Amino acid sequence: xxxxxxxxxxxxxxxxxxxxxxxxxxxxxxxxxxxxxxxxxxxxxxxxxxxxxxxxxxxxxxxxxxxxxxxxxxxxxxxxxxxxxxxxxxxxxxxxxxxxxxxxxxxxxxxxxxxxxxxxxxxxxxxxxxxxxxxxxxxxxxxxxxxxxxxxxxxxxxxxxxxxxxxxxxxxxxxxxxxxxxxxxxxxxxxxxxxxxxxxxxxxxxxxxxxxxxxxxxxxxxxxxxxxxxxxxxxxxxxxxxxxxxxxxxxxxxxxxxxxxxxxxxxxxxxxxxxxxxxxxxxxxxxxxxxxxxxxxxxxxxxxxxxxxxxxxxxxxxxxxxxxxxx
Amino acid sequence: xxxxxxxxxxxxxxxxxxxxxxxxxxxxxxxxxxxxxxxxxxxxxxxxxxxxxxxxxxxxxxxxxxxxxxxxxxxxxxxxxxxxxxxxxxxxxxxxxxxxxxxxxxxxxxxxxxxxxxxxxxxxxxxxxxxxxxxxxxxxxxxxxxxxxxxxxxxxxxxxxxxxxxxxxxxxxxxxxxxxxxxxxxxxxxxxxxxxxxxxxxxxxxxxxxxxxxxxxxxxxxxxxxxxxxxxxxxxxxxxxxxxxxxxxxxxxxxxxxxxxxxxxxxxxxxxxxxxxxxxxxxxxxxxxxxxxxxxxxxxxxxxxxxxxxxxxxxxxxxxxxxxxxx
Numbered sequence: 001x002x003x004x005x006x007x008x009x010x011x012x013x014x015x016x017x018x019x020x021x022x023x024x025x026x027x028x029x030x031x032x033x034x035x036x037x038x039x040x041x042x043x044x045x046x047x048x049x050x051x052x053x054x055x056x057x058x059x060x061x062x063x064x065x066x067x068x069x070x071x072x073x074x075x076x077x078x079x080x081x082x083x084x085x086x087x088x089x090x091x092x093x094x095x096x097x098x099x100x101x102x103x104x105x106x107x108x109x110x111x112x113x114x115x116x117x118x119x120x121x122x123x124x125x126x127x128x129x130x131x132x133x134x135x136x137x138x139x140x141x142x143x144x145x146x147x148x149x150x151x152x153x154x155x156x157x158x159x160x161x162x163x164x165x166x167x168x169x170x171x172x173x174x175x176x177x178x179x180x181x182x183x184x185x186x187x188x189x190x191x192x193x194x195x196x197x198x199x200x201x202x203x204x205x206x207x208x209x210x211x212x213x214x215x216x217x218x219x220x221x222x223x224x225x226x227x228x229x230x231x232x233x234x235x236x237x238x239x240x241x242x243x244x245x246x247x248x249x250x251x252x253x254x255x256x257x258x259x260x261x262x263x264x265x266x267x268x269x270x271x272x273x274x275x276x277x278x279x280x281x282x283x284x285x286x287x288x289x290x291x292x293x294x295x296x297x298x299x300x301x302x303x304x305x306x307x308x309x310x311x312x313x314x315x316x317x318x319x320x321x322x323x324x325x326x327x
Numbered sequence: 328x329x330x331x332x333x334x335x336x337x338x339x340x341x342x343x344x345x346x347x348x349x350x351x352x353x354x355x356x357x358x359x360x361x362x363x364x365x366x367x368x369x370x371x372x373x374x375x376x377x378x379x380x381x382x383x384x385x386x387x388x389x390x391x392x393x394x395x396x397x398x399x400x401x402x403x404x405x406x407x408x409x410x411x412x413x414x415x416x417x418x419x420x421x422x423x424x425x426x427x428x429x430x431x432x433x434x435x436x437x438x439x440x441x442x443x444x445x446x447x448x449x450x451x452x453x454x455x456x457x458x459x460x461x462x463x464x465x466x467x468x469x470x471x472x473x474x475x476x477x478x479x480x481x482x483x484x485x486x487x488x489x490x491x492x493x494x495x496x497x498x499x500x501x502x503x504x505x506x507x508x509x510x511x512x513x514x515x516x517x518x519x520x521x522x523x524x525x526x527x528x529x530x531x532x533x534x535x536x537x538x539x540x541x542x543x544x545x546x547x548x549x550x551x552x553x554x555x556x557x558x559x560x561x562x563x564x565x566x567x568x569x570x571x572x573x574x575x576x577x578x579x580x581x582x583x584x585x586x587x588x589x590x591x592x593x594x595x596x597x598x599x600x601x602x603x604x605x606x607x608x609x610x611x612x613x614x615x616x617x618x619x620x621x622x623x624x625x626x627x628x629x630x631x632x633x634x635x636x637x638x639x640x641x642x643x644x645x646x647x648x649x650x651x652x653x654x
Contacts, residue, residue, distance in 0.1 A: 025478075028554075028558060029407075029476055029477050029478075029558070030403040030406040030407055030477070030542055030543060031372060031373035031403045031404060031406075031407045032371065032373070033369050033370075033371050033474060034369060034370040034371065034372060036364070036369060036471075037363070037364075042360050042361060042363060043361040043370065044358045044359065044360050044361065045358060045361060045415060045448065045464075046357060046358035046359070046449060047416070047417055047449055047450045047451055048417070049417035049419055049451045050453070051453055051455035051457075053455065053456055054454060054455050076357040076358050077358060079357040079358075080357055080358045088372060088373075088374040090374055090376035090462040092376055092419070121372065122372065122373060122374055123374045124375045124376045125376075126376045126377070126378055126381060126382065127381060128378035128381050128457060128458055129378075129381075129457060129458055130378075130421065130422075130456060130457010130458050130460070131457050133455060133457070133460060135417040135419075137372075137374060137415055137464040140358070144363075149352070149356060150355070151352075151356075215357055231356070
């Protein structure tokens with residue numbers, strides 16, 4: 001049992017994260033009062049859980065674990081086009097969780113509370129006999145008519161993605177020492193992409209009201225685009241050669257083409273994938289030039305269902321060559 | 328690893344719990360949209376975590392665990408005077424969690440979703456190497472000027488409590504077989520009070536805008552009244568003989584006066600403790616006569632700080648006689 005009491009944790013370490021939320025009452029009441037939404041805005045809420053050993057490695061820096069736990073939720077808010085309002089956290093302190101771990105965890109969290117202007121508004125602390133687990137519920141705000149959904153992509157809309165794809169899943173392999181021949185620099189880049197996602201909050205705010213469907217790439221590009229297809233009742237043709245890879249990911253597939261499978265299905269990228277109606281192409285091209293992050297057109301939605309992977313010439317990709325098992 | 332996939336859990340078992348929340352999009356989007364609050368209302372949010380082995384016993388019925396997890400959150404909403412809007416749930420499936428456990432858990436949850444009209448709006452499912460853990464975030468709605476806080480009790484206000492006190496903590500002793508000499512009927516009553524709390528949602532709605540401070544009795548009567556005292560900057564004199572006990576709890580203290588300590592500090596009661604200004608006494612007396620649950624006046628707030636326990640004649644209680652250790 002760590003020496004830090006729940007009282008000390010709350011009073012000393014967590015209360016400072018709540019100062020910018022008057023409705024959190026310094027974490028001293030039974031519940032928090034949410035600020036009233038701006039005129040015409042609605043609140044959106046998302047909740048994610050992460051366990052050490054499952055979603056974070058045992059030797060990941062505790063501060064990075066905290067930032068990941070918050071950021072995967074921020075990524076969900078971004079994919080709805082919402083700006084952060086506040087969050088709630090349950091710390092499930094484990095059998096072997098040390099005081100030092102908790103201090104570093106909360107200190108990493110404090111950095112992101114500042115960086116993303118999202119105050120802690122409440123939560124719970126329990127002790128239990130398993131690994132350290134954290135669950136976070138994040139609240140965001142978005143204009144009602146601008147909410148981004150998965151369900152409104154139309155045939156003819158183009159498919160775009162922010163940033164680069166595949167780094168998260170390759171980063172997990174790298175952090176586990178499974179990409180041994182890769183340059184140290186690329187290893188460090190990829191591991192960091194796995195440990196500390198960059199939620200595309202600003203980009204999501206820009207896309208709100210502009211694009212027809214949006215999701216974040218958390219389950220893997222193919223699966224997440226398929227979520228849009230299913231929700232919208234359309235199909236999608238993705239051009240493999242157009243998928244943006246980081247220099248490190250390019251280095252990986254140059255030596256092992258089979259790792260394309262990891263790139264396409266591994267997930268943990270926390271980029272945004274979205275559908276752009278033809279009439280909105282110019283606005284997106286502007287954002288591509290001036291916005292905070294690279295945006296790339298990688299496919300087109302079409303009548304039908306399911307996701308097809310093609311080369312630039314439209315010829316279907318041989319899945320086996322990308323590391324997929326023959327079914 | 329249980330045979331139920333995450334997909335099956337969501338599609339088959341959880342989706343039906345979301346049908347009454349259009350903003351939950353059948354649990355198929357990245358986040359949920361909260362309904363717009365009624366004119367003049369605000370949303371309140373609370374979050375609690377429970378682990379098997381810490382907050383629930385390994386052999387508690389899984390359906391009861393689910394109901395407890397939801398109800399401790401409903402109790403927090405009740406203590407703010409809020410009516411339930413929806414909830415988010417993270418299921419952290421453990422090493423030894425069986426499919427049958429999950430089915431019974433969700434089936435118990437479904438009963439309370441119906442009973443308290445609170446739809447599931449989102450969440451997450453993870454697998455991890457520890458005990459089964461569930462965290463729930465509940466959202467409620469209350470008129471802005473009626474929100475119940477801990478912080479507005481005044482000297483001269485009387486202290487009231489709903490239902491009976493001490494059953495939760497005595498119920499844990501009973502469920503663990505530590506109240507062996509008690510009648511079987513009383514054992515069953517107390518265990519049930521521990522396993523399935525009765526959140527005082529209706530009473531909370533009635534008290535909203537009427538009483539000066541409110542909290543739920545989760546940490547133990549003395550600690551929770553002390554929370555009101557600290558937040559309000561007042562003291563409180565509690566009349567021990569006025570504290571309402573169930574027949575089962577009376578049976579317990581008749582044979583062992585030392586268990587008064589458990590009654591006063593054990594917690595897990597999920598009753599409401601609240602401060603009533605003199606001018607509102609008549610309204611509370613009316614509610615006492617006609618409301619769904621017994622309400623009892625047990626003390627008075629006074630200038631100063633801290634909680635004092637007295638007999639009916641005002642003489643201080645000898646703590647040692649109630650099972651407290653001499654400090």
